[in-house]
Every structure is written in C-alpha cells, then in structure tokens.
Amino acid sequence: MTVVVPERERYIDVYRAVALVRVMIYHLAGWAWLSIAFPAMGVMFAVAGSLTARSLQRRPAFDVVAGRLRRLLPPLWLLGAVVVTGMIIVDGGSLGAVVGRWRELIHWIVPVADPPGDVAAGGGSWAENIVAPLWYVRAYLWFVLLSPLLMWAFRRWPVRTLLVPLVVVAAAGTGLVDLEALGAPGDAVRDFATYGACWLLGFAHRTGQLRRLPLAAAVAVAAAAMATGLWWALTHPSEDFGYDLNEIPLAQALWSLGVVLLLLRWAPPMGGVDRVPGLGRLVDFITARAVTLYLWHNPAIDLAWVLCERAGVSAVWAAGLVAAALTLLATMLFGWAEDLAARRPVRLLPGLLRRRAATRRPVGARAIGLVFGRVGLTALAAVVLASWVTAPAADRTPVASDRPWTVSAYLVPWDLDRGLASLPAAAGPLSAVSPVWYTPADDGALVRNDDSPVEPVAARVRALDLDVVPSISNFRSGEWDAELVRRLIGSPALRSAHVSAIAETARDQGWDGIDIDYEALEPADYAAFGVFLNDLAAALHADGRRLTVALPAGTAADRPELARLYRLAGAVVDEVRVMAYDYAWEGSGPGPIAPVDWVEDAVAHVVTYVPRERVVLGLAAHGYDWPDPGSGAEGGGQDLMYADAIAVAEEHGREVQWSNDAQTPWFSYADDDGQVRAVWFEDAPSLAAKLEVAAEQRLGGVFLWRVGGEDPTLWDVLDDAP
Known part of the structure; x- marks a missing residue:
C-alpha cells in the first residue's frame, strides 16, 4: 500500500x-x-x-x-x-x-x-x-x-x-x-x-x-x-x-x-x-x-544595546550581531517550551542540528494535555471572567487633557547676583524657578552644594508669584558622580532613604516641587532610575507637589538607548525637561550650542516615548569660547553667557555673525596672545527658532538654562509664546 x-x-x-x-x-x-x-x-x-x-x-x-x-x-x-x-x-x-x-x-x-x-x-x-x-x-x-x-x-x-x-x-x-x-x-x-x-x-x-x-x-x-x-x-x-x-x-x-x-x-x-x-x-x-x-527577541535587543553601550559601540550592525547571538541563546534556554507544548521530544536547535530518533513524549506532556482539555480551558476562561466581573468600577470623573504651558528657568548659586537681577524682567513669562541647591549624600540624605542663602532667594522668587522647584544634581567634586547615583538607586534601602530625604525636605521647606538632574548615567542604570522616579513621584504627589527630571537630548540615530530612559521617566514624572543644548560643549571643538535641526530631531525622538504635554524643551542662554583648533592653542572651551559674549566681541571689535544652518550667532577673534578663538552662543533670535519647534510639536513648555547674563530681549520672545 x-x-x-x-x-x-x-x-x-x-x-x-x-x-x-x-x-x-x-x-x-x-x-x-x-x-x-x-x-x-x-x-x-x-x-x-x-x-x-x-x-x-x-x-x-x-x-x-x-x-x-x-x-x-x-x-x-x-x-x-x-x-x-x-x-x-x-x-x-x-x-x-x-x-x-x-x-x-x-x-x-x-x-x-x-x-x-x-x-x-x-x-x-x-x-x-x-x-x-x-x-x-x-x-x-x-x-x-x-x-x-x-x-x-x-x-x-x-x-x-x-x-x-x-x-x-x-x-x-x-x-x-x-x-x-x-x-x-x-x-x-x-x-x-x-x-x-x-x-x-x-x-x-x-x-x-x-x-x-x-x-x-x-x-x-x-x-x-x-x-x-x-x-x-x-x-x-x-x-x-x-x-x-x-x-x-x-x-x-x-x-x-x-x-x-x-x-x-x-x-x-x-x-x-x-x-x-x-x-x-x-x-x-x-x-x-x-x-x-x-x-x-526584544529582550535580546534591549540587552544587546546595553552591552554595546558599555563597550562604547553604537552601530546598529554591532547591536544586531549581539542581539542575534542572544536570541539564539534564548531559544536554546527556553525553546523547550514549544516542544513540550507540541508534545514532541525536546530538541536543542531543531532544524539546525540533525534530528535524533525519539519516540517518547517529553515529561509534562500529559499535564499540558490536561490544561488544554475541556476542563482546563473552562477553568482558564472562568478565571478571566472572574477578573472582569470583580474589577472595580472605572472612575468616570473627566480628566482635563490640556495642560498649561509652562516656562521655567534655572538659577545657579555661582552667578546668583546676575540671576536675581534678571528675575523681575523674567517674571512675566516665567511660572517657576529651579535654584540649583542640593546634592545627594552617600547615605541618601540631601546636602547643600553651596553656602549661598536659601530663604532670601526663595522669598524673592515667591514675591514675584513664581513657584520654587529646587534642583538636585549629582555634580560634586568637579564631575558628574554617576557611581553615587548608581549606589543610591540600586539599593532598595538607600533608595528608600533618598526618597524620604527628598520628600521631607520639600515638605519642611514648602517647595512646590523637586527637579532631579542626575547625569552621566549608564543604560544599565535606567531601570533602577525609573523605579526611583516612580517612588519619588508617589511621595511628592501625596503631598501635592510635582516632580520634574532633566534628561539628556539625543536623536534616534545617535542615542537610541535614550528611548528606554524617556519611556521610564515619561510614565511617572510631571515634566521631562529635555536638555536640548550643548551639542557643542566645553570639551568639544567650536560649534553651535543647539543647532535647530538637531533640536528638531531630538524632540521627535523624545515625543515618541513621552506624552507631548509632559515634554519641556530646554533652551540655552549660554555659549562657549573655544581656542580655534587650527591655531595650535590648547585647552577646552570656556562657559560664558550672552552678556559676556557680546562684551568679548565689542572688546575685540568683532561683528557677530549668524549661522543660517544652525540658526545661532557666532564670531571669532584673536586674543591678547594672538591666538584665534571662536565663540558660539545663544540669543533671543536663536531661542525663538527653538521655541517654534516646541510650539509645532505641541510640547508642555520650555525651560531656560539659565538666568543671569542672558539676552534681555528673550523674555519678550517667551512672553509671546503659547
């Protein structure tokens, strides 16, 4: 037959x-x-x-x-x-x-x-x-x-x-x-x-x-x-x-x-x-x-990006090779579940390796058959129905979907006098001020990072009817201390102590909220950082206070790993402050601080993972003065504000130029030693270009880094914003 x-x-x-x-x-x-x-x-x-x-x-x-x-x-x-x-x-x-x-x-x-x-x-x-x-x-x-x-x-x-x-x-x-x-x-x-x-x-x-x-x-x-x-x-x-x-x-x-x-x-x-x-x-x-x-495959991809980031590799092809290897490993470790479900002999790499003769069903096949029999499936259906029937009634209270447009600004203690002098003119468009006051301690407590006064500053801010949302940063001993943050958020005990210290400080001082500015974190820290933000948001919200977090900017092409950070933060905090500046910075060569096309790409990246109304775009008011790379001078750039840049240009008789591509001002000059230097900075027109991006993307607002020495006309630009 x-x-x-x-x-x-x-x-x-x-x-x-x-x-x-x-x-x-x-x-x-x-x-x-x-x-x-x-x-x-x-x-x-x-x-x-x-x-x-x-x-x-x-x-x-x-x-x-x-x-x-x-x-x-x-x-x-x-x-x-x-x-x-x-x-x-x-x-x-x-x-x-x-x-x-x-x-x-x-x-x-x-x-x-x-x-x-x-x-x-x-x-x-x-x-x-x-x-x-x-x-x-x-x-x-x-x-x-x-x-x-x-x-x-x-x-x-x-x-x-x-x-x-x-x-x-x-x-x-x-x-x-x-x-x-x-x-x-x-x-x-x-x-x-x-x-x-x-x-x-x-x-x-x-x-x-x-x-x-x-x-x-x-x-x-x-x-x-x-x-x-x-x-x-x-x-x-x-x-x-x-x-x-x-x-x-x-x-x-x-x-x-x-x-x-x-x-x-x-x-x-x-x-x-x-x-x-x-x-x-x-x-x-x-x-x-x-x-x-x-x-x-998705867990493998996530882990592959983390490993590549730690190795200093950002190419897609490299992450793809690592992800393929990890996915293959996952099939070897967990693929037996498919054989068990199909009630066939377990194979390590079916299809790739030659099949050995096997007639016995795998252990557990009988149990799988019982689960997916009439009694088992009826029980599963009953559990699902019970979850629906016993679910609490949904809250029918309408929630307002439109959030107000917010404008915030940072106030730094090392330039406090100029910052306080700018506040009266800034009070019109501003809704909140974030003094950079605190740093975490090794045990999770908060310490002041400067001996400048707190109460007089807070009183002047409140007198202008502005909220006080102090910023906590991990900048200490002249560098961003990522290891300190890693210890605090990685240990449940230290994380709890740190959250309690922040919430108690905000409560005791009567702050309207807290801003977190923890920088230089590795992708491997993002998950724990998300848990920390979740816990802190719950503690602050219980007292009617808000939580904002300053996060780095990057495009989907050059910083794809930020997607995870954006998603975790955007799920729990009230404002994700995207630091869309320092494209060129003091450690780089001369160039625009915030070229508008890069800002557009960075915003497109973040709004993919964060609700638009929670995204607050960072605007720069500063710039850098670099030695020209071709001049033979050594050393990095020097931070300066708009007022300082204009003073340098006037002192050396230089006319400020405008970059049409970057939509920012710049100029070059020769210092007293004859060395050529380049200055790129931000003014009101360059800020207006980025403000258009925020408006077109329907973001929740903008923030300024920082008050004190900024272009005084930028407050008129911000006052006309949505």
Missing part, C-alpha cells in the same frame, strides 16, 4: 521565516521603510489564518482552538515567569503587590488583553519594552478564538466577510468611529480591523478561492489596495512616527492586503531554498521556534 504524503507548502515556511526576521530588524533599528518593503505582521497573520483554516477543515473547532492555544500559551507562561520575577526583584516589588494586581497579571496567563510590564502602580519598569511586542500574541489569541465563527461566515459570504474589517478600519481612520474611547477593547478591535483581511485571505488561500481568482484580477486588486494605502499614508502621516505604516492602521491594512494577496496567489514552489547550503535548515529552525523567537 502506498501512502500519499501531501506536498509541503515550503513557501509558507519561507514567508513566515522572512516575516519574523523582518520584525526583529524593525525592533532593532526602527526603520519605517521596512513596513513598506515587507509588511511582516500582515504576512504572519495571513500564514496563521491559512494554517488555522486547514485545521478547521480536518478537526472539530474546539480541538483546533485548544491546539492553537496549546502551542502559544506555554512559551508565553515561561516568559511571564521570568519577566514578572525579574520585575519583583529589580523593581523592588513584592509578592503582595503581585497578588493585588492579579486582575492585570492574569493576562500573562491568558492574554486577552496586553500583559502588564510593571508590578508597581504607575509603571516605570524596565520590562515595558519587553511587553510592547506582545500585542501580536493578544491579537493572535483573539483571531484563533473567533476563527470558527469567521470560517462559518466566510464560507457563506466570502467577499462581505472580507470587507468587514476593512470597513471598520476605514471608519476609524476617517474619524467616523472613535476606537480610543473603547480603551483596551478598542485595541483588540483595531488589530482585528487592521489585520482581519489578511487572516481571512489565509482562509481564501486554504479553501482554494485564491487559486480560482484570475492572476490579472489578483494583481489589479492588489495594486489598487496598495496604491490607496500608500496614498493614505502620504496624506495622513502619524503625528509621532511620520510615515511608519505600523502607526497608520488604514494604510497598513490596505498595503498588507495587497502584498498578502500577491504572495498567496503566487505561491511559488521555493524548492531552491533547500538547495542552498544552510538556508533550508535556517528556515526549518525559525519555523520550529517561531513563538520563542518572537517572544524573546
């Missing part, structure tokens, strides 16, 4: 492998053009839809759903066990906090909603970036649960069923339907609307309807959908992400529909893949470990 084995659809394996690799590259580099070059998520949903439809043609619906969940959930549970345990240990959480949030943490077991990325109310965990890609797991789960119903409808009304998600995404994209108002359910509806047509095309592929569609008709429909999607993206870019299709659902739905239609209708044999040495094995490996690769 001859057994006929169905021809393997190799192109399905190749499509899925290419899509998964493309997803990894996108999460590593963030290149928006990748979504146009290959809409990976649409392809992945189409492949999954096709395979699900094939199962529904052969087995009862319950068995199909149970089998799909069995393949998906155990690997997720393993990730959740590692991540939640890590959040408890690293973020200073407790078992009680976990139990108290069981209604949310249950989504690590049954992800009908996005699993939480923190164990402390208010967020701020290092795990939030790990959790972000899990929206796909949640969407896949809902597609699987709905597939029996979708298949029933598709068999009766194929075209109309296919059009339903497109109609929904079009209604949302044109503003006829507000999915945001639905909250978390709105996310599920949006994902169904965006990728539902791709899932249903998988059904059409499996039922043979695509094969019966004339190729010319398929190409015409695909071209129309792709052209419309591209037109929509170009005319409706995302406010935060530009032309990235992942952030433009209607464009993503149409473009993905067109590409998927062409790929599934084409269905090439792909036999040549296995004839290329190693390529076929790589595709087999990705296919066998698809869930593990998707779940663990």
Whole structure:
C-alpha cells in the first residue's frame, strides 16, 4: 500500500521565516521603510489564518482552538515567569503587590488583553519594552478564538466577510468611529480591523478561492489596495512616527492586503531554498521556534544595546550581531517550551542540528494535555471572567487633557547676583524657578552644594508669584558622580532613604516641587532610575507637589538607548525637561550650542516615548569660547553667557555673525596672545527658532538654562509664546 504524503507548502515556511526576521530588524533599528518593503505582521497573520483554516477543515473547532492555544500559551507562561520575577526583584516589588494586581497579571496567563510590564502602580519598569511586542500574541489569541465563527461566515459570504474589517478600519481612520474611547477593547478591535483581511485571505488561500481568482484580477486588486494605502499614508502621516505604516492602521491594512494577496496567489514552489547550503535548515529552525523567537527577541535587543553601550559601540550592525547571538541563546534556554507544548521530544536547535530518533513524549506532556482539555480551558476562561466581573468600577470623573504651558528657568548659586537681577524682567513669562541647591549624600540624605542663602532667594522668587522647584544634581567634586547615583538607586534601602530625604525636605521647606538632574548615567542604570522616579513621584504627589527630571537630548540615530530612559521617566514624572543644548560643549571643538535641526530631531525622538504635554524643551542662554583648533592653542572651551559674549566681541571689535544652518550667532577673534578663538552662543533670535519647534510639536513648555547674563530681549520672545 502506498501512502500519499501531501506536498509541503515550503513557501509558507519561507514567508513566515522572512516575516519574523523582518520584525526583529524593525525592533532593532526602527526603520519605517521596512513596513513598506515587507509588511511582516500582515504576512504572519495571513500564514496563521491559512494554517488555522486547514485545521478547521480536518478537526472539530474546539480541538483546533485548544491546539492553537496549546502551542502559544506555554512559551508565553515561561516568559511571564521570568519577566514578572525579574520585575519583583529589580523593581523592588513584592509578592503582595503581585497578588493585588492579579486582575492585570492574569493576562500573562491568558492574554486577552496586553500583559502588564510593571508590578508597581504607575509603571516605570524596565520590562515595558519587553511587553510592547506582545500585542501580536493578544491579537493572535483573539483571531484563533473567533476563527470558527469567521470560517462559518466566510464560507457563506466570502467577499462581505472580507470587507468587514476593512470597513471598520476605514471608519476609524476617517474619524467616523472613535476606537480610543473603547480603551483596551478598542485595541483588540483595531488589530482585528487592521489585520482581519489578511487572516481571512489565509482562509481564501486554504479553501482554494485564491487559486480560482484570475492572476490579472489578483494583481489589479492588489495594486489598487496598495496604491490607496500608500496614498493614505502620504496624506495622513502619524503625528509621532511620520510615515511608519505600523502607526497608520488604514494604510497598513490596505498595503498588507495587497502584498498578502500577491504572495498567496503566487505561491511559488521555493524548492531552491533547500538547495542552498544552510538556508533550508535556517528556515526549518525559525519555523520550529517561531513563538520563542518572537517572544524573546526584544529582550535580546534591549540587552544587546546595553552591552554595546558599555563597550562604547553604537552601530546598529554591532547591536544586531549581539542581539542575534542572544536570541539564539534564548531559544536554546527556553525553546523547550514549544516542544513540550507540541508534545514532541525536546530538541536543542531543531532544524539546525540533525534530528535524533525519539519516540517518547517529553515529561509534562500529559499535564499540558490536561490544561488544554475541556476542563482546563473552562477553568482558564472562568478565571478571566472572574477578573472582569470583580474589577472595580472605572472612575468616570473627566480628566482635563490640556495642560498649561509652562516656562521655567534655572538659577545657579555661582552667578546668583546676575540671576536675581534678571528675575523681575523674567517674571512675566516665567511660572517657576529651579535654584540649583542640593546634592545627594552617600547615605541618601540631601546636602547643600553651596553656602549661598536659601530663604532670601526663595522669598524673592515667591514675591514675584513664581513657584520654587529646587534642583538636585549629582555634580560634586568637579564631575558628574554617576557611581553615587548608581549606589543610591540600586539599593532598595538607600533608595528608600533618598526618597524620604527628598520628600521631607520639600515638605519642611514648602517647595512646590523637586527637579532631579542626575547625569552621566549608564543604560544599565535606567531601570533602577525609573523605579526611583516612580517612588519619588508617589511621595511628592501625596503631598501635592510635582516632580520634574532633566534628561539628556539625543536623536534616534545617535542615542537610541535614550528611548528606554524617556519611556521610564515619561510614565511617572510631571515634566521631562529635555536638555536640548550643548551639542557643542566645553570639551568639544567650536560649534553651535543647539543647532535647530538637531533640536528638531531630538524632540521627535523624545515625543515618541513621552506624552507631548509632559515634554519641556530646554533652551540655552549660554555659549562657549573655544581656542580655534587650527591655531595650535590648547585647552577646552570656556562657559560664558550672552552678556559676556557680546562684551568679548565689542572688546575685540568683532561683528557677530549668524549661522543660517544652525540658526545661532557666532564670531571669532584673536586674543591678547594672538591666538584665534571662536565663540558660539545663544540669543533671543536663536531661542525663538527653538521655541517654534516646541510650539509645532505641541510640547508642555520650555525651560531656560539659565538666568543671569542672558539676552534681555528673550523674555519678550517667551512672553509671546503659547
């Protein structure tokens, strides 16, 4: 008797492998053009839809759903066990906090909603970036649960069923339907609307309807959908992400529909893949470990950037190599969960290594079968329903979405007289002043960093009806002491003592808030810094005080690691003060302090991760006087204010020039020794150029570094700001 084995659809394996690799590259580099070059998520949903439809043609619906969940959930549970345990240990959480949030943490077991990325109310965990890609797991789960119903409808009304998600995404994209108002359910509806047509095309592929569609008709429909999607993206870019299709659902739905239609209708044999040495094995490996690769590649990318940063390497290709190695390691450590879920023998690197004969099922396969039987799935469903039924009623109190425009300024003790002299003229546009007064001590206490008076200064600021928000910095002994901050935020005991000292000082002195300016931190410190900010924000907010934090500026190209810092801080603090200056600084060569194009890119980077109303753009009022590199003089630049720069120009009879590219003033001169020097600084017109960026990006305000010796006309510019 001859057994006929169905021809393997190799192109399905190749499509899925290419899509998964493309997803990894996108999460590593963030290149928006990748979504146009290959809409990976649409392809992945189409492949999954096709395979699900094939199962529904052969087995009862319950068995199909149970089998799909069995393949998906155990690997997720393993990730959740590692991540939640890590959040408890690293973020200073407790078992009680976990139990108290069981209604949310249950989504690590049954992800009908996005699993939480923190164990402390208010967020701020290092795990939030790990959790972000899990929206796909949640969407896949809902597609699987709905597939029996979708298949029933598709068999009766194929075209109309296919059009339903497109109609929904079009209604949302044109503003006829507000999915945001639905909250978390709105996310599920949006994902169904965006990728539902791709899932249903998988059904059409499996039922043979695509094969019966004339190729010319398929190409015409695909071209129309792709052209419309591209037109929509170009005319409706995302406010935060530009032309990235992942952030433009209607464009993503149409473009993905067109590409998927062409790929599934084409269905090439792909036999040549296995004839290329190693390529076929790589595709087999990705296919066998698809869930593990998707779940663990983002933690690997995060860790890769940290390791590269510590090694002083910032190239994407270097981080990619490290991330690939770490992802491979993760599959070796955690991929066994997929074998266990599939009830097959555990293999270290399936596809890459030759398979050994094995007939016994792995230990635990029977337990997995019980969990995903009728009794087990009923119990899981009951737990999810209990989390919904027992959830507290949502607060219906409307929250004002518009925050007032704020203008703050730093007041430094080493130039106190000039700073105080500027305050009366500055009082019009200003809303708060941040005197640089405090430094942390080794035991977490606060110490004054200068012997200048506090009460007289605070009284003069308050007399002008301005808030006092003192700044705490880690600048001591002539340098930014990152090791001091690392000790304070890394130890739960020291962190608690430091938070208490800050909150008590603010309470005793009656300050309106506190500003944190801890600089020179390493990416490895960001997670602990986020926990510190979360704890401090809770302590200050309990007394009705606000928390601001000064963070470095950088673009997505040159400082991608700042994304994690921005996300952690933006989740908990009231203002993220972005220090968008010192592009050229005292330790660099001569150049603009804050070129406007760099400021634009830096703002675009931060608003990707921080709500716009919480972003406060830093404006410089200072400059530097450098020896010209070609003059042979040695030494770095010297800090100076606008008044000092103008005095130098007048003393040497030099005319101030204007850089059209940077939108900043500058001049050069010869000092008394005949050495050529260059001065770049900031004045009112250069500040106005950056103020336009803040207004165009709808930020929450600006702050000035610093008062005292600034261009006096800049207060008129700020007074006219929003």
